[in-house]
Amino acid sequence: MSCWDIIADYGLRSIGIGERLLPRSDFTLCHQFTLIGSGMIWNIYFGILALITGFVLAVSLAVGKASHNTVIRKTAEWIIFVFRGSPLFIQFFFAYFLFLSLKQTFPVFSPLTSAWAGALVVLFLNTAAYSGEIFYGALQSIPKGDIEAADAYGLTGLKRFRRITFPTMLRLAWPAYTNEAIFLFHATTLVFFSGFPAKRQQGDALYYASYFADKTFNPFVPYPILAGYFIVLTLIVIAIFGAINKRLNRHLPQQQMSKIRLKMNLIR
Amino acid sequence: MKNLVLTTAAIALSAGMAFAGSHSVVRMGTEGAYPPYNYIDDNGEVAGFERELGDELCARAELTCEWVTNDWDSIIPNLVSGNYDTIIAGMSITDERKEKIDFTTNYTQPDPSAYLAMSADVDVAGGVIAAQASTIQASYIAEMGATLLEFATPEETIAAVRNGEADAVLADAAYLGPIAAESADMVMLEQTVLIGGGVGMGIRKSDSELRDKFSAAINSMKADGSLNALIAKYEIGEPF
Amino acid sequence: MRCPIFSFCTDPDTLGQLQWFLCYFTTAKHAGLYVAVGTVLLLLAVTAPVALGFGFAGAVAARSSFLPLTLFGRGYIAIVRGVPDIAFFLFFIIALDQFLEWIRHSIKCPDWTDPIRQGNDFVVCQAAKLPLGTAPQWVHETYGFALAVFTFSIVFGAFAANVLFGAMQAVPHAQTETAAAYGMNPRQTFWRIVVPQMWVYALPGLGNLWMVLIKATPLLFLLGIEDIVYWARELGGIKTARFTDYPHGDWRMWYFLALLVFYLAFTKVSEVFLDRVMKRLTHGQATAGGEAQRKGMA
CATH class of the missing domain: 3.40.190.10 (Periplasmic binding protein-like II)
Structure with missing residues (x-):
């Protein structure tokens, strides 16, 4: 069997297209590259969707935390605290069991017990809390002069937020937000190691990597392959976010541009 | 899920290694989550059909035994790497597993x-x-x-x-x-x-002496009817 | 054989609700959960200082002008950054175990001729096994725990090194220059001037790291330790009356809720504590925080 055949059979295995059974013996490098790569589809799916949906909630949480209304402020603070203060791993487990029991009373919730929806909801709330905190920090450090200038131009309310506050906040928060995006992609590997079951042995990249490590007793091949895929993914994220950063800062003189500096923040 | 030492999957060293003979304590690996075969009781101890069976087998083979629990999905790798000496966890004897480990004679009928x-x-x-x-x-x-x-x-x-x-x-x-x-x-x-060929104890391929001791003990329990009594007590399929 | 803590627990079927729960939560099986909580605390207590030690050594090494050392540090950080953390944990703990056994194998069995890697299998001689196949159970458990602690320490040590390195650089140059003017050699300058002053710059980063470390402890579960996640799953599962005196339905949600609350409380306490320490440390320092404190008092 040539490598092309293997790619044809297993390339989309993680979403249920192609060969039904996983390989059981004679694992070649090609098998490992193909299946782990196939699993990356899930990591990318979770990462992108959680990032986009999480962004909207994050901005609301940041504005909420900065709000003068006590109820709104406290609510935002609590959401941020709960999701930043506890391990994502435990959140996954809890959410899965919570969705299971919700489902019994309200059948509407039944999709949430599968990974594609349930884990996405957890990741969405989790990244919203982390980025909400980042955006809140940025809101607090918007130069006073900018707001005063907006007032002088007669901008108020939503208009001031849309034209002045929001773009400045985004610009200030962007380097930290880039980090958040990278680590969100990394966090997606936890999904199939928590309560969420893998349907038809369709899992993410780490699911297949550990499948191979289990079957071959050799961690030195599948994990470096996984690492390679993630380093490429990280570089792509940095490139995309770097381009956006450039655009956000395009009105500033070159040397004032805030460079994206990667900060480390490991496990969440 | 992965267990620590799934690493050192040593394939059988030749049986000559004075290894089986040197067991001061035989460590019995089980899952502890599969009643009535094996489970953890309210006292936090391994209990169930295989606990009683294993204790009796150890007594008959004159071995000192110690119980260890391990996740199911890494239970074979950890046997092979020497974390414990036997698997007694409702494990059916199959050809695929036989490639990695040895089994004693079966102590239950093939259970549908x-x-x-x-x-x-x-x-x-x-x-x-x-x-x-x-x-x-x-x-x-x-x-x-x-x-x-x-x-x-x-x-x-x-x-x-x-x-x-x-x-x-x-x-x-x-x-x-x-x-x-x-x-x-x-x-x-x-x-x-009907899948599998009955449940047996899994033992490292290098440990043939230990395997034979347990097989002999199982056979003696089959012979005097005590195994059937245990099978009836825990309702594990048909008697021998 | 049962020795319940409360004498009325001998017949759980007859109990009222409160007493039933009292008995339920004091079964010997639940002790496994409480011990596991202790394990988490022990892991934190051991890992934090060891990681700090590694971090300090790393930071000192990174300050040295020896090129290979710097490159090693940078490469390491780049990999930790680019790769998902659990993959790193899963890989590292296996690699470490095989590495230790390989070393022992080379020392103890020099006349072994077969290759170590035979196809899919990793084969060392029995004498090189870690721990020895004949060792009692507690040795196996301690070895597993020690490997986990070491793995945590290595990973977090790298992060601590980064924080401490930054803190050492942040100590104002005027301070070191003055020290030199007083005739201190570099070693004296480092120990007497830089090290005592760097902590205030390092503390925010280290505090953040501590929070991350707390949140990383459930990963013990992935390393095969019977930790709180294991017990929450085991205890919370459905129990039928035939195999326990305390039958109940699927309570895993409540067990994981309890874990969630445990971690939130732990984080909150740490946050409050670190805030206090920071206030104390900034007191009288020539930093923005110290200045703000001074103004606040006035």
Whole structure:
């Protein structure tokens, strides 16, 4: 069997297209590259969707935390605290069991017990809390002069937020937000190691990597392959976010541009 | 899920290594989550059919035994790497497993696997079937073509059916029996499948001396009827 | 054999609700959960200082002008950054175990001729096994725990090194220059001037790291330790009356809720504590925080 055949059979295995059974013996490098790569589809799916949906909630949480209304402020603070203060791993487990029991009373919730929806909801709330905190920090450090200038131009309310506050906040928060995006992609590997079951042995990249490590007793091949895929993914994220950063800062003189500096923040 | 030392899968060193003979303590590896075969009781001790059986076998073979629990999905690698000396965890004897480890003679008759579902008219061939990962049942479902939903522990497979995640669960009939008896809402399907060649103790290939000792003890229990008594007590399939 | 803590627990079927729960939560099986909580605390207590030690050594090494050392540090950080953390944990703990056994193998069995890697298998002689196949159970458990602690320490040590390195650089140059003017040699300058002053710059980063470390402890579960996640899953599962005196339905949600609350409380306490320490440390320092404190008092 040539490598092309293997790619044809297993390339989309993680979403249920192609060969039904996983390989059981004679694992070649090609098998490992193909299946782990196939699993990356899930990591990318979770990462992108959680990032986009999480962004909207994050901005609301940041504005909420900065709000003068006590109820709104406290609510935002609590959401941020709960999701930043506890391990994502435990959140996954809890959410899965919570969705299971919700489902019994309200059948509407039944999709949430599968990974594609349930884990996405957890990741969405989790990244919203982390980025909400980042955006809140940025809101607090918007130069006073900018707001005063907006007032002088007669901008108020939503208009001031849309034209002045929001773009400045985004610009200030962007380097930290880039980090958040990278680590969100990394966090997606936890999904199939928590309560969420893998349907038809369709899992993410780490699911297949550990499948191979289990079957071959050799961690030195599948994990470096996984690492390679993630380093490429990280570089792509940095490139995309770097381009956006450039655009956000395009009105500033070159040397004032805030460079994206990667900060480390490991496990969440 | 992964266990620490799944690493050192040493393939059998030649049987000559004075290894089996040097067992001061024989460490019995089990899962502790598969009643009535093995489970953790209220006192935090390993209990069940295999606990009683194992203790009796050790007494007959004049060995000192110690009980260890290990996750199911890494139970073979950790035996091979020497974390414990036997697997006594309701493990059916199959050809695939025999490539990695040796088995003693079987101490249960081949136990048919049964389906447990919320209603009797479930289509098992076309439905979603839950099974514990890396069991004979899981590979059976994968080959049969039904949608396999894998869980790390047997307990989760039952919960999956209750919660509507899966249409049915496929597991050893002895395991499903007490659960079906206690839950009025669940039914065992008529249809059973016979997979595997009975349950035996898994032992490293290098440890043939230990394997023979346990096989002899099992045979002596078969001969005097004490094994059948245990099988009846825990309702584990047919007697010998 | 049962020795319940409360004498009325001998017949759970007859109990009222409160007493039933009292008995339920004091079964010997639940002790496994409580011990596991202790394990988490022990892991934190051991890992934090060891990681700090590694971090300090790393930071000192990174300050040295020896090129290979710097490159090693940078490469390491780049990999930790680019790769998902659990993959790193899963890989590292296996690699470490095989590495230790390989070393022992080379020392103890020099006349072994077969290759170590035979196809899919990793084969060392029995004498090189870690721990020895004949060792009692507690040795196996301790070895597993020690490997986990070491793995945590290595990973977090790298992060601590980064924080401490930054803190050492942040100590104002005027301070070190003055020290030199007083005739201190570099070693004296480092120990007497830089090290005592760097902590205030390091503390925010280290505090953040501590929070991350707390949140990383459930990963013990992935390393095969019977930790709180294991017990929450085991205890919360459905129990039928035939195999326990305390039958109940699927309570895993509540067990994981309890874990969630445990971690939130732990984080909150740490946050409050670190805030206090920071206030104390900034007191009288020539930093923005110290200045703000001074103004606040006035």
